[in-house]
Every structure is written in structure tokens, then in C-alpha cells.
Amino acid sequence: MKYSTGIETKRKIIDAAFQLMADKGFDAVSIDDIMTSIGRAKGSFYVHFKSKEELLYEVMRIRLDRGHGQMAEEILKELFKDNCNVRAILERVTAEVHVSSGEDYLTWAFAYYHLLTHSRKDEFVREWLETNADQWSAFLNMIVKRGQELGQIRTDVDTQTITNMCMGIVLGYDILFMFKPRIDVNEVYHIHDWMFISDPFSKNE
Amino acid sequence: MKYSTGIETKRKIIDAAFQLMADKGFDAVSIDDIMTSIGRAKGSFYVHFKSKEELLYEVMRIRLDRGHGQMAEEILKELFKDNCNVRAILERVTAEVHVSSGEDYLTWAFAYYHLLTHSRKDEFVREWLETNADQWSAFLNMIVKRGQELGQIRTDVDTQTITNMCMGIVLGYDILFMFKPRIDVNEVYHIHDWMFISDPFSKNE
Amino acid sequence: MKYSTGIETKRKIIDAAFQLMADKGFDAVSIDDIMTSIGRAKGSFYVHFKSKEELLYEVMRIRLDRGHGQMAEEILKELFKDNCNVRAILERVTAEVHVSSGEDYLTWAFAYYHLLTHSRKDEFVREWLETNADQWSAFLNMIVKRGQELGQIRTDVDTQTITNMCMGIVLGYDILFMFKPRIDVNEVYHIHDWMFISDPFSKNE
Amino acid sequence: MKYSTGIETKRKIIDAAFQLMADKGFDAVSIDDIMTSIGRAKGSFYVHFKSKEELLYEVMRIRLDRGHGQMAEEILKELFKDNCNVRAILERVTAEVHVSSGEDYLTWAFAYYHLLTHSRKDEFVREWLETNADQWSAFLNMIVKRGQELGQIRTDVDTQTITNMCMGIVLGYDILFMFKPRIDVNEVYHIHDWMFISDPFSKNE
DNA sequence: TATGAATGAGGCTTCATTCAT
DNA sequence: TATGAATGAAGCCTCATTCAT
DSSP: OEEEHHHHHHHHHHHHHHHHHHHOOOOSOOOHHHHTTOOOGGGGGHHHSSSSHHHHHHHHHSSSSSHHHHHHHHHHHHSSSTTOOOOHHOOEEEEEEOHTTOOOOOHHHHHHHHHHGGGGGGGGHHHHHHHHHHHHHHHHHHHHHHHHTTTBBBBSSSHHHHHHHHHHHHHHHHHHHOOHHHHHGGGGGHHHHBOOOOOTTTTTO | SSSHHHHHHHHHHHHHHHHHHHHTTTTTSSSHHHHTTTTOOGHHHHHHHHHHHHHHHHHHHSSOOOOOOHHHHHHHHHHHHTTTOOOHHHHHHHHHHHHTOOOOOHHHHHHHHHHHGHHHHHHHHHHHHHHHHHHHHHHHHHHHHHHHTTTOOOOOHHHHHHHHHHHHHHHHHHHHHHOOOOOOOOGGGGGHHHBBOOOOOOOOO | OOOHHHHHHHHHHHHHHHHHHHHTTTSOOHHHHHHTTOOGGGHHHHHHEEEEEEEHHHEEEHHHHOOOHHHHHHHHHTTTTTTHHHHHHHHHHHHHHHHTTOOOOOHHHHOOOOOOHHHHOOHHHHHHHHHHHHHHHHHHHHHHHHHTTOOOOOOSSOHHHHHHHHHHHHHHHHHHHHHHHSSSSGGGGGGHHHHHHOOOOOOOO | OOOHHHHHHHHHHHHHHHHHHHHHOTTTTHHHHHHTTTTTOGGGGHHOOOOOHHHHHHHHHHOOOOOOHHHHHHHHHHHHHOOOOOOHHHHHHHHHHHHHTTTHHHHHHHHHHHHHHHGGGGGGHHHHHHHHHHHHHHHHHHHHHHHHHOOOBBBSSHHHHHHHHHHHHHHHHHHHHHHHHOOOOGGGGGHHHHBOOOTTOOTTT
8 A cells, every 4th residue: 555645645644743743732743753653754745745834734724723614504593593592502612612623632722722822933823823713702702692682691791701701711621621631621611600691491590 | 241140141041031932932942042132152051051951940930930839828818817808819819810920921821831832742841830730729729618618609519610710711811812912801800700699899789 | 638749748858958957057957847847747757768867968969969060061062162261161160059059049058058067077978078079179170270271271370279269269258148148249250360361251351 | 173263164164165066066065065074063064154055155255256356456557557568467367367266277167167057046146256257357358448548459349349359268268178178278368469469579479 | 658656865954962262 | 151163963855766557
């Protein structure tokens, strides 16, 4: 099996890079590390990528996208039903974040935060992360707003602030999780007790 | 003044390293970068540090300690007064976190999260960060517990979970802040609305 | 037309290599450069050539030969007519040098002098260039000698020296031309004023 | 003698590079070649030069300058004496060209023409060579003009053309010399027979 | 005849570290 | 305490060449 299709090998490189960068950070992973780990020669890397930088961008797009851009469609229909349960929807969206990160959440988290720190010296990464965060924020904002309209979410705090709290607690648990992988990330749902006015759907009733 | 005190130069190196590592990460900063930035020759570095690794540990101890180990003493006295206002104390402690990070919070945040990602490949850093987080956690836990004892904090959620939420939201706003430096980190105090039972001291009354 | 005749593609490769080597020198041109420039894949190169070296030798033979080997035949007949005008013949021969270099003289010149410098590390090229120069020299020598016999060229300087001057000035103007492409290469004919004894055919009379 | 002065080593690098580039051309000489040839480690190169490119520029300035910029001063005084022998001066200047190239003329010539071909892809080198050629041209032009004023040089051909012939023949013999190192470069002086009106100083009288 | 994946040698450059001064 | 020359390992990338399709 010496000669395989390009796409196959390219995908293997991306996956290997993702795994390795979670441990050491992207800069500290060498092309040689990556290629050795998939049983290929160093030089073959450049058959598939123009540069190491380009690889980072592919890893980012394929493995580190939180995907709130695409998620919207299916959720929206639900959200605008007359009698919808906003809290349930929000819980589903929040759960998605961790599911989408794939099998190994710790790997994902380290890779993601490596990317975040990396963004400080790479304009392109910075913008991509910002766009990603904005999509997520906009998506949550829409849900919160709808919740407020339906009288399910408190209105004495403005929509964006509630949205921020919602995102913040999820991001915060990412970090806590990196400190202590034993922590229960489901604790984040408690933030909903603060946001939601006691309602008949609430699981805390 | 070609020859200065060792301590002076050492301090300059630490500060420069801290600034530079916020941008590029510790690995990507070279000894030469650091020494050039303080107007000294590369070779002089080893007069002050045994290795680059040792420098990282100093930067960590001197510039990146969240300092919940020391903070305790003065706070504790207050906390165990009969009629103490736990919410006020907690707010003060929370505020401290950002104050202690010094002039430029963004620099601090990037440096700190660079360190966190770095920890994945450095046992010593990992342990230090864990200890730090544990101290912070233990400190908060003590406050929360006291709050619960005094009937100021809800008791239907267990102490450690409330503590985690408390830490989580602060960490989460660090990250949000890195995405969007315009965000108002004081929003984190809203978490207290959820924790605290409405009480006569509350500013939301 | 994915599959073309071999000869066609081979010729395209040679032409592309010639163009590209004028700019960057043969070593600095990659097989990939060449094949990309003719819209073919890198691997196809080896269908037409055994190695890059072989390509150089083909380029040399087909595009960089000054061609004094072949030129002889037609000229010789003229030269040995009784009342021949040696100066006119010499002018024609000299003109030929630039005509034979094809459309773009500057490209030709750079390619040729790249080859010359390359010859220092390639025995085969060195010998080929020497043979070429020798043919040219021998050819000129024959003309000069005939001119002397007919009393048209001065005899106080020996035949080979006059020949050298004749070649030298042409080579020198190649170089001047590379410095300043605006120069008028026809100036080289002035050397004839020095060689030829004033004669009835001279255009300077 | 493990540690030497910077200037010493830098000079050795320049000299080694000059020798090596005469054989293989600048691109084909590796940093490793150069450093090994002076008994130093590859990495040490960068103590003295910022890049390989910078080395080329130094080699060029220090070893390949034809130096007609500086030469002027001493010659000029002679040139403007009332009864000066322009032909003698011109011969001296022409001789200088070969003397200045140092011990090994063949090495010098190959290095120089490597630089010339290299100039096609390096703007900076191109400009430097042009400036150099212009200085030489301007210098010769001045001499020729003076010769014409004094009635020693023919005036039926314009000054610049004569200058070009003068430079051209020298450059041409450089090339001839590279083909056949046995050639007598003094033959170039014959061009003066063409330029100069028969005069009492002429060695051909 | 054509392709493109794969290879391994080799080139430029960076960098932590050492050492004589 | 400070310097700057020197080192060698390691990293990114290029490239001539091979080979299965």
C-alpha cells in the first residue's frame, strides 16, 4: 500500500497534526513528527500542503470549528414554534459544543486553546477564531432574545450580557476541565437557573 | 553603567520574557529576543539563569501567580466575623484576580493561557498550575461554605459545584476577553445572583 | 489532446528550459518549473529525458550552438573566388552570430553565459564550449588568412591574433549588451577598420 | 585558537566564498561548503552574516569591484598635464583591470561572470554591476575625450563608441580567457592602433 | 505518453547553550 | 557581571528522481 490517494494521506496528516498539536502546540510539532506518525517520509508532506501554515489552517477548519455557523438551520425551526421550550433548546445547543469536539474532549480542548494563544501572532487565525466566536455569540443571542420575548428568560439583564454569561461559563468549564479532567461539565447548565424565570418545563421544579 | 546589579538585570529579563511570551508563547521567544529587548548580549543570559526552563519557572512564579495562597490571611479575619457580608467579600476576592494581573490584562491573559497550554508537555508547570488552581478553589470553597452556613448562599446545590461555577465564570471571561477585549469583565458578578439568596446587603434589592 | 507526440513535448521542454535558464541559471530551474510552464506534470519529464543533465545537453545543442561548424560550406565557395571581398564576407559571418541567436538576443546571451559559468563544474559542457569556440576560431582564422593572402588584411600582426581580436570584440559586446541592452552591437564592425588595409570595397571610404 | 575576532573569521568566509563561487556559482555553494573549508561549524556562519544573500553582497564589494570609482584621482592629474601621453595612460588603466583582480585571474573571471549571470534574478546585484560598468565607462570616456581634444585620438568616430570598443575588447578577452587560459590578454592593446592617430609615442612606430 | 504520490538527501536558518576574555 | 564567537542539533522546505497506475 505504498501509493494511496492524495485525499487519504492528506486527511491522515490533518488528524495526526491535530493529535500532536494538542500535546505540544502547533509550533512545537515538527513536520517530521507528523509524517513519521503516519508512516510517511518527511518530504512527502509537501505533496499535500504548500506549507506548515497551510496545514494549521486545514486542521483549524476541519477539526477545531465549533460549528455554530451550520448548526442554526435545524434549531431555528424549533425555536420559532409557538409553544417552544427555550431552555430545552439551549441545553441541546450547549451539549452540542462538547459532542462536536469529538471523541476526546481533552485533546480537543488543548488543541483549541493552543490555537487561541497562537492567534496572537497570526492575524488569519485571530480572525477565524473571532468569526467563530461571533457566530456562536450571535446564535446564542438569538435564542436568548426569543426566550425573553416568550417571557421565559429574565429581562432585567440585557440580552447580550446574558449571552456572554452563557458563553463564558462554557468556556470557563473548558479551562477547568483542562486543570481537572474529572470535573463534570454538565454543571454549566446551572447558569440556566439564573437566566430562566421559573417555568413549568424546568427540571429544577 | 555597563555592569548593574544582578537582581536588577534578572528582573528585567523576567519582565521582558513575560511581555514577549504573551505574544508568541514561551517556546517561540528566543533568548536573543529577550536579551536584545533589554539591551544586553545573548551570552549574558546565563549569568542570571541556568537555563531557559528556569526562566519560565521564574516568570511563572513572579508574574503569573494568581496569588490565592497569600490572599487568604487578611480576608479570613473578615470572613469569620459574626455579621459578615459574604457577597461583598466574594466580590472583593473576584476583583482581586484582575487587579493582581497588573497593568495590562490582555498581556497577562495571553501569557497565562500560553502557560496553560504549555503545561501539557511540562510536568512541573502542570503541577504548579494545578496547585494554583487548587488554592484558588479551596479559598473560594471556604467562602462559599461560610456563606451557606450563614444562610446567605443557596444550599440546594453542593458547595464544590457552586465554587466551580464561581471559578468557571471568571476563567470564561478571561477567554471571552481574549476574543473581544471590549467586553465588560464585571459581568461575572451576575453569577452571584444565582448563588446568593436575596439578602439585605444585595445591591440588586 | 492529453497525449501528444513525444517529439512535440520534448521540444517544448527544451524551449521552456532555455527561456527559464536564461533568467535563473540551469541549476536554479527545477523540473517542476519547466513542466508547469508547459502545462504538464512533473513526473512526465522522465518520459522524455533520462535526467536533468541530459536536458541541459539538449538545450545546449539545440539552442546555444553558435553554429560555425555548419556555416562553413556556403561561405567557403565565396571565399575562394578569385576576386572576393573578404571584408564583406567577414561582416556577413559576424552578423550571423546574432541572427542565429534567434528572436531574443538578451535571453540568448544570458543563457549562453550561464552555460559558460556552468562549464566550470561540468567537464562535458566545458569541452562542448571549447569545441564550439575552436570551430568559430578556426573558421575566422581561415577567413583572415585568405584576407592576408589577398592583401586585403594587414600582415604585420599574426593571423591568430587578428582572429582573437575579431572574436574578442564580438564576445565583449555580448557582455556590454547584458549590462546595457541599448547598446548598438553593430559597433563591432569598427574592428575591421583596424584589420583591413584600406580597400576599394570598404564602406568607410 | 578556537575563538578568533569576528573580523578575521568574516574575512575568511568572504575569501572562501569567493574561491568556491568561482567554481560552482554562488547558488551552488552551500554554507556548509564554505564553513567546512575554513574549519568552522555551519551554524557559526550566522554569527557573521545575516543571510547568504548578505554574504554575496560582501563578496561582491570586497572581491569583485573593478574599482574604477577610486582609480580616477591619481590618473586625472596626469591626464590634464599639457603634454600628456594619452595612449600610455590608457594602457596603464587597462593593465590595472587585470592587476586589480588579484593573484588568480581565472578565478576572478569565473566569479565575476557568475555574478553577472546571477544579476538577472537579483535586482541589487544588477544595479551594482551597472553602476560599476558605468563608472568604468565614464572613466574611459573621459580619457578618450581628452585624447580627442589633444588630437591624439581619431575624431571621425564618436567618443562613446570608441569607449565602448575599448571596454568591449577587454571584456571579450575575459571570456576568451575563460575558454582558453593560454591566450595573451595583452593583445587587447591592439585596439589602440585603431583609436590613436599615429603619434610619436606609439610603440608601433 | 502521462500522472501525481512518495522519497531522501541536502540546503538555509534558528536557537539554546558553552566558553574564553 | 558582561560579551560575542562558536557549536550542533533540529526545523522548514526544495528538488531530482522513482514508481504504480
